[in-house]
Amino acid sequence: MTVMTLRMPDDVDASVRQAAAAAGLSLNAYIVRAAQRAAVLDAARQLASLGLGDDLCGEGDTL
Numbered sequence: 001m002t003v004m005t006l007r008m009p010d011d012v013d014a015s016v017r018q019a020a021a022a023a024g025l026s027l028n029a030y031i032v033r034a035a036q037r038a039a040v041l042d043a044a045r046q047l048a049s050l051g052l053g054d055d056l057c058g059e060g061d062t063l
Contacts, residue, residue: 006031 020030
């Protein structure tokens with residue numbers, strides 16, 4: 001497991017902590033989930049830009 005230091009602007013900190021609590025997740029789990037989602041969406045956008053996303057139609061995955 002990799003350990004990272006995250007620098008977050010003060011004005012973002014409170015809203016991220018509140019969102020994590022509302023989701024019933026630790027702050028770490030919430031940030032990891034957000035990073036995973038961003039990575040998956042970025043990969044999907046790359047596939048779509050290559051015209052490869054059509055192969056996934058009807059599989060239950062949507063963006």
